[in-house]
Amino acid sequence: xxxxxxxxxxxxxxxxxLPGHRRTALAQARxxxxxxxxxxxxxxxxxxxxLVELALxxxxxxxxxxxAASPFLRADIVDRxxxxxxxxxEAFALAxxxxxxxxxxxxxxxxxxxxxxxxxxxxxxxxxxxxxxxxFVARRILPDQAxxxxxxxxxxxxxxxxxxRLYPHVSLAAHLxxxxxxxxxxxxxxxxxxxxxxxxxxxxxxxxxxxxxxxVQQALESELQAQMTLSEASGAAGVVMDAxxxxxxxxxxxxxxxxxxxxxxxxxxxxxxxxxxxxxELGSTFKAFTIAMALExxxxxxxxxxxxxxxxxxxxxxxxxxxxxHALSVPEVLIHSSNVGTARMAERLGRQRxxxxxxxxxxxxxxxxxxxxxxxxxxxxxxxxxxxxxxTVGFGHGIAVSPLHLANAxxxxxxxxxxxxxxxxxxxxxxxxxxxxxxxxxxxxLVNGMLRLxxxxxxGRRADxxxxxxxxxxxxxxxxxxxxxxxxxxxxxxxxxxxxxxDNPRYVVITMIDDPSAGQRSAGLVAAPVFRQVVNxxxxxxxxxxxxxxxxxxxxxxxxxxxxxxxxxxxxxxxxP
Amino acid sequence: MASLARPARxxxxxxxxxxxGRPAWIAAGLMILGTLAVATTSYSLSARVAAERRDVExxxxxxxxxxxxIxxxxxxLKVRMRLPQLQRWNDxxxxxxxVSARQFAREPHQLLAYGRSLEGEGAPPAAHVRPAIRDxxxxxADQPAPARLIAVAAAEEASALPPxxxxxxxxxxxxxxxxxxxxxxxxxxxxxxxxxxxLRPTLPPETADLLHQVELAFPARRxxx
Numbered sequence: 001x002x003x004x005x006x007x008x009x010x011x012x013x014x015x016x017x018l019p020g021h022r023r024t025a026l027a028q029a030r031x032x033x034x035x036x037x038x039x040x041x042x043x044x045x046x047x048x049x050x051l052v053e054l055a056l057x058x059x060x061x062x063x064x065x066x067x068a069a070s071p072f073l074r075a076d077i078v079d080r081x082x083x084x085x086x087x088x089x090e091a092f093a094l095a096x097x098x099x100x101x102x103x104x105x106x107x108x109x110x111x112x113x114x115x116x117x118x119x120x121x122x123x124x125x126x127x128x129x130x131x132x133x134x135x136f137v138a139r140r141i142l143p144d145q146a147x148x149x150x151x152x153x154x155x156x157x158x159x160x161x162x163x164x165r166l167y168p169h170v171s172l173a174a175h176l177x178x179x180x181x182x183x184x185x186x187x188x189x190x191x192x193x194x195x196x197x198x199x200x201x202x203x204x205x206x207x208x209x210x211x212x213x214x215x216v217q218q219a220l221e222s223e224l225q226a227q228m229t230l231s232e233a234s235g236a237a238g239v240v241m242d243a244x245x246x247x248x249x250x251x252x253x254x255x256x257x258x259x260x261x262x263x264x265x266x267x268x269x270x271x272x273x274x275x276x277x278x279x280x281e282l283g284s285t286f287k288a289f290t291i292a293m294a295l296e297x298x299x300x301x302x303x304x305x306x307x308x309x310x311x312x313x314x315x316x317x318x319x320x321x322x323x324x325x326h327a328l329s330v331p332e333v334l335i336h337s338s339n340v341g342t343a344r345m346a347e348r349l350g351r352q353r354x355x356x357x358x359x360x361x362x363x364x365x366x367x368x369x370x371x372x373x374x375x376x377x378x379x380x381x382x383x384x385x386x387x388x389x390x391x392t393v394g395f396g397h398g399i400a401v402s403p404l405h406l407a408n409a410x411x412x413x414x415x416x417x418x419x420x421x422x423x424x425x426x427x428x429x430x431x432x433x434x435x436x437x438x439x440x441x442x443x444x445x446l447v448n449g450m451l452r453l454x455x456x457x458x459x460g461r462r463a464d465x466x467x468x469x470x471x472x473x474x475x476x477x478x479x480x481x482x483x484x485x486x487x488x489x490x491x492x493x494x495x496x497x498x499x500x501x502x503d504n505p506r507y508v509v510i511t512m513i514d515d516p517s518a519g520q521r522s523a524g525l526v527a528a529p530v531f532r533q534v535v536n537x538x539x540x541x542x543x544x545x546x547x548x549x550x551x552x553x554x555x556x557x558x559x560x561x562x563x564x565x566x567x568x569x570x571x572x573x574x575x576x577p
Numbered sequence: 578m579a580s581l582a583r584p585a586r587x588x589x590x591x592x593x594x595x596x597x598g599r600p601a602w603i604a605a606g607l608m609i610l611g612t613l614a615v616a617t618t619s620y621s622l623s624a625r626v627a628a629e630r631r632d633v634e635x636x637x638x639x640x641x642x643x644x645x646x647i648x649x650x651x652x653x654l655k656v657r658m659r660l661p662q663l664q665r666w667n668d669x670x671x672x673x674x675x676v677s678a679r680q681f682a683r684e685p686h687q688l689l690a691y692g693r694s695l696e697g698e699g700a701p702p703a704a705h706v707r708p709a710i711r712d713x714x715x716x717x718a719d720q721p722a723p724a725r726l727i728a729v730a731a732a733e734e735a736s737a738l739p740p741x742x743x744x745x746x747x748x749x750x751x752x753x754x755x756x757x758x759x760x761x762x763x764x765x766x767x768x769x770x771x772x773x774x775x776l777r778p779t780l781p782p783e784t785a786d787l788l789h790q791v792e793l794a795f796p797a798r799r800x801x802x
Contacts, residue, residue, distance in 0.1 A: 055623045089652050090645055143649065168655035218660040467678020537675045546678035 076207035091164035092146035101156030179259035211247035219537040231516030237274040239407040246420035283477030286396030306341035335458035346394025368421040414505040449556040463528035465535040467546030472498020474523035494523035
């Protein structure tokens with residue numbers, strides 16, 4: 001038997017032998033411990049993986065420290081060549097927070113008056129001393145003014161940045177482009193018509209392309225302004241249109257204003273768009289339409305003669321301004337601008353057909369185009385459109401239209417007879433806009449020849465731009481008296497409506513001078529020279545060459561013998577058959 | 578029992594043999610070192626990434642500021658070259674008129690009519706040649722007036738065949754000075770090849786140099802539509 005050392009026996013713990021249930025309890029405890037450890041390890045492992053992932057890849061997107069106050073809060077407006085008409089940029093505005101002002105207010109006032117000379121000192125004083133928390137002192141200050149104010153180091157004067165709209169060309173095309181109000185919304189013109197498109201976030205980087213050509217616009221506006229000043233007229237309007245596509249290349253209305261500082265101009269005379277909103281009786285320019293209508297309907301023959309004696313209708317008497325001694329043929333009616341001849345043609349036309357043609361030419365609706373300022377024409381009332389109205393409408397009195405209406409109708413007349421409504425948006429090259437046929441090609445060609453003769457031999461002689469084969473018609477109409485029936489003999493509206501080059505008309509130009517009071521007062525002496533100057537300036541720009549091979553005078557062979565040639569013909573190549 | 582009693586030293590040796598001959602504290606030390614190494618590496622990595630991100634954000638801020646500055650400068654440029662201003666300059670200073678229909682050449686041979694004949698300077702100018710400056714009479718050919726400074730940049734737009742010698746009174750090229758009244762222009766207008774033409778001897782030397790410089794800087798070019 002081993003004689004166990006009692007110490008050794010005490011040092012070695014005896015092997016534990018547990019009864020069955022305690023063994024399972026221990027196993028269970030060990031299992032739970034293992035599970036717990038595994039869970040904790042898994043948690044730590046997860047955290048470690050997340051840390052690795054964050055270290056290698058980007059975390060959640062961070063908030064941008066300086067929110068990009070994008071100046072492109074409004075899309076640009078450009079002309080057809082990409083020249084900017086309106087653009088947005090960030091401007092500085094000076095704001096005063098009176099509660100934060102720490103410096104001496106009087107000194108601040110003196111400094112600000114020195115830095116901002118255009119701001120009235122009372123406004124600055126009111127902003128610095130007012131009771132509220134925030135007030136603008138001046139908006140749209142120049143960058144160097146802003147820098148000077150920042151150097152003052154006054155915490156109560158903060159420089160806010162706001163998106164501003166800049167119209168670099170100031171008053172050019174002001175009525176067309178419009179302006180934006182103080183809250184940045186468009187008011188008037190294209191700015192208002194395309195408000196949704198201009199503020200669309202997806203398209204802020206794409207400018208709105210207008211059909212306007214700014215060089216043509218400048219030429220038109222400056223010539224109209226020169227004549228307006230010379231004649232001391234109260235207003236002027238002009239339109240240049242592409243005859244084949246209906247695009248408006250220039251829309252002028254004078255007097256104009258600066259859309260950068262519109263101020264409180266709404267309601268002032270300069271604010272009205274005389275080219276689209278103002279309607280005027282445009283006088284003899286209408287005769288071309290009546291002749292075209294009569295020729296189209298086959299109601300007159302070219303060699304038919306119209307006596308020039310007066311017509312008595314109702315209480316009125318229709319006479320010519322300068323009656324000729326002989327009966328006039330159809331071309332001569334247009335060349336000499338005979339009211340009587342045109343009235344006779346209109347009489348044959350009748351009300352139904354005249355109204356239908358006017359409607360087809362767009363002269364019974366609102367002004368075409370995308371502008372919100374579209375004027376309605378004034379036509380004889382449906383219940384009072386009798387024979388006298390038909391006759392007077394025939395030579396352009398009794399119907400009041402805007403210059404844009406007239407341009408659109410002339411474009412229809414000269415481009416072969418297809419009516420396309422005017423548009424202010426650029427038409428992509430090669431795209432053919434749909435149109436309605438109003439006159440036949442033959443009628444259009446004949447009237448083109450007559451319009452050329454009206455410039456060569458008729459009242460529009462001063463509109464003849466050398467080499468560019470201009471055709472058109474003058475129109476002098478007395479202004480309607482305010483509120484009373486009848487006309488004001490002392491005040492005229494002088495218009496010239498024409499197109500060039502007449503052998504293949506590409507552009508229609510309308511010039512209108514409202515109430516020329518100094519010097520001459522007839523369209524042939526007031527509006528026609530403007531037309532000639534404008535054509536001389538814009539023809540090279542628009543690529544109309546004066547002596548290109550094949551370009552020549554329009555074919556007036558059909559009108560031979562029907563008119564008296566008064567002016568010597570310019571030396572150009574004869575018409576190619 | 579003797580098998581149950583193991584001296585402590587023997588036990589440690591057994592343990593040491595189990596771990597491959599190294600003491601236990603070395604293993605712990607290795608673990609700690611390993612953890613420290615991994616931690617420092619990870620931390621330096623993340624610090625570098627954060628630094629790169631800060632750089633990127635700074636560059637983006639600079640980009641935005643520069644873009645805003647470009648836009649402001651563009652706006653200023655567009656305002657300074659606005660069309661009504663150009664019109665005013667033309668009306669008051671330059672006095673250029675649009676090209677007339679007669680100035681378009683039908684064929685290249687017509688250009689020869691603008692040149693001076695080689696025989697002498699007394700050849701009269703072609704009758705249909707009109708300088709691009711309005712109100713300027715074409716002086717008779719026997720009295721060539723001394724040449725003046727060229728208003729070249731505007732002359733390029735003025736006529737279809739730009740004679741570089743659309744000259745007018747001095748003092749208006751740089752702008753900002755009082756415009757002098759227009760003096761009669763040189764006759765005849767020099768042809769397109771005038772860049773190689775020798776200057777007239779009547780010019781004062783400093784004007785001749787300036788003319789030469791201007792002609793070099795603004796060579797005549799054909800017009801576009």
